[in-house]
Amino acid sequence: MTAARTATTATATPKAPGAPSYAFADDVRSAPAATGTTGAVNLDPGATYRSSLESEGKAYYRLELDGTSNAYVAVTAVPRADAELSVGDGVSVAVQNADGASCSRDTATVGASKSPQPITAWGARELVPGRGLCRKAGTYYVIVERTAVRAGSGRGDGDRGVGPGAGGEGTAPVAAPWELELAPVSEPALRKAAATRGPEAWDSATPTPPVAEPVAVRGGAGFTDATAVRQGVWRDAILPGQTLFYEVPVDWGRQVSAAVDLGSADKDSGYVADALGMTLYNPVRAEVKGTAVGYGGTQKSTALPPLPPVGYANRYASTTSTKSLRFAGAYYLVVHLAAQVGDRFGEGSYGLTLRVTVGGRTQDGPGYAARSAPRGIFDVGAPDREPEAAGSAGTVDASSSGTPGGDPAMKAVAVGGIGAGSLLLTVLGVWTLTARRRAAAQMRASAQNPTA
Template identity: 50%
Template sequence: MDGAKGTTGAELLEAGRTYRSSLPRDAELYYRLHLDAASDAYVSVTAIPRADATLSITDGIRVSVQDADNHSCSNERARFGAARSPHPITAWGARTTSPAAPFCRGAGTYYVVVERTGTADSSPGAWDLEITTTTEPRLKQAAATSPPKVWNSASPTPASGPVEHSQGGAGFSRAVSVGQGVWSAGITPGQTLFYKIPVGWGQQPSATAELGSVNGDGHGYAIDALALTLYNPVRADVEDANTGYDGKQKSASLAAVPAVDYSNRYAIPDRVNAMRFAGSYYLVVHLAAGVAQKFGDGPFRLTLRIGIDGAAQDGPDYEGQSVPANVFEVTAQDRQAAAQGATPDAHATMKAVAAGGIGAGTVVLAVLGAWTVAARRRARTW
């Protein structure tokens, strides 16, 4: 799918489908939504630069949603950060029907605007985009419009116990299911691993990522070498953490986030606001490409300590079904797959493709996998 340079000619993004597009350096691209007056809509945009791209500390993307009268419904951005390491980054936009929003509440046409931010020092090549749209139906009965005033904000204790191996996937669509416990994988400089965690209503997730020490003559310091980000079921970022690396073992832990609650959406802090629904939460781990220059190509030992506090509760009573279906639910099958550290099987992947449709604009699920392979091959040259 090609983004338009203005609202005229902007192509329609259908909920439940995943699209592939491309973002040139100096472009501002427009895509179109057609929304009803009752559902909340969420758009996620993942930008994927070339593995050999040159980036500045301020490079990133901005995603906004606007109504037909140019009123802003949301405005979010994501950056590559101090490590300047090429990897997939994700920003999101939303049109909600909250009473607190004076605009963007009616049915009709809306626009998603995607643009690059940063400096002219970055590589001129276009970045690939992966775009998804999800809708959430309204409730049958009105819920509280104030978030819980008290929640456990103490720093979580990292999970302990036997270590199980689970190699993360390449991209959101290939994220590997993991649950509470301790999981290990190998990660190479420039690589990004995706995991998903079933988190029910009333449950509070936590995560720590540990990078093992190296055996060799490497020396120096890699800034923001290990990055850990938590995304919610619509791929909106919740919280992140990072740490530098000097060849000795290091860890990065997410700050405490609240338990999943429908009314969290009315909170101001992002890490509370984003904990608004149950479903598959995503843990994304990136090892900066610059680590290879100082400590070799690896692979390095990655350990994830994942906690899920609290018993799952019944969710709110929705009036209809989300699109895609069951996004805001956790099933027994989800929990079983997470307990086993399961990789999505071929049947599940083909079901996802069939549900999204095969044709122009539908993303090829191998895109991020190919990007990861290229990142590993080029790691030494960055």
């Protein structure tokens, strides 16, 4: 499971125009994009890579895959903070085999907000019935390109670069490249066959968001920087144009839901479409579902629709959102506030409240035959709490110092005390056993050599 940052008191830090708005992995590797399959850099599952994508053309990367594991590659594209984008500006990710046959294709765009933000699409080589062309071991290619759809032209302007020919009369503007983060993942085969049909019935009732005193947190700036949260109510602050990342552990059989509230502004001066957006991603960073709401200066709230429990067989379902709920592990809630909110209502920070519910009952996993890469990505670590009674979900005990789960320092003391006590008992046991053996040896010696 990806290590997440511990929740801390929320503060918002403004970003300079044009500065990267995304926190790349600390151990990220460089992967220069190739313009064709020749020279494409190999991506090792479990590692994270940084690259860039030009406005025109395709970027190629290579995968060397076995014939027993599923492989996934998420690509997060990061436009410049000052980019001018259209509705269809985004990124497309395709996976092909060595013969050029398509294994998968996914596209993600900025949408109606037109606000620069990290955009994530994914590709896959899955060992599923009916896809014989992508089941063999061998070389596969990840192909990334920008998408842009503008009425009347078929292409978007994208973000404008600076340099010769940029914006001059009679010349086409030069679009700045987008930075990329690529995260390949390997999912091993199962020890024994599992069901190959998706869920037919599940509790689709709209969950009631938890109500409690919010706990202050500070959202991360990237997937590997995501702040760990669990069921409860969380308070943060967000700037126009900012994207915040949160990580929620979801085990097999559990159902995750979330709602997000945006506080009111100091003035009412217009309206911004899809101003507040929230998207749920699965452990391999594939989109599950998203929601967005417009903003006119008064407080607003939006929530994800009901989602089925996490299950291995979900991959055989007919809907995309259910297919994506195929893994246990860290699910990501990514919240973005459109940059246009600052133009309309002011550049200061806005209050944000995140309400997370994890329902259902934990079930046994499918039983993998080998380790995943990265290791533990489909694990949740410590067992999650069962849902609490209505009205108490997310409540933080006063003794927990403001964080669910109690005071880590006291936990450390308790664990240390238990460990020290266990060590002392072990030493005493060994000492006693040694003393008894010595006494027995002396008695045997006395019996064999009696004194007069």
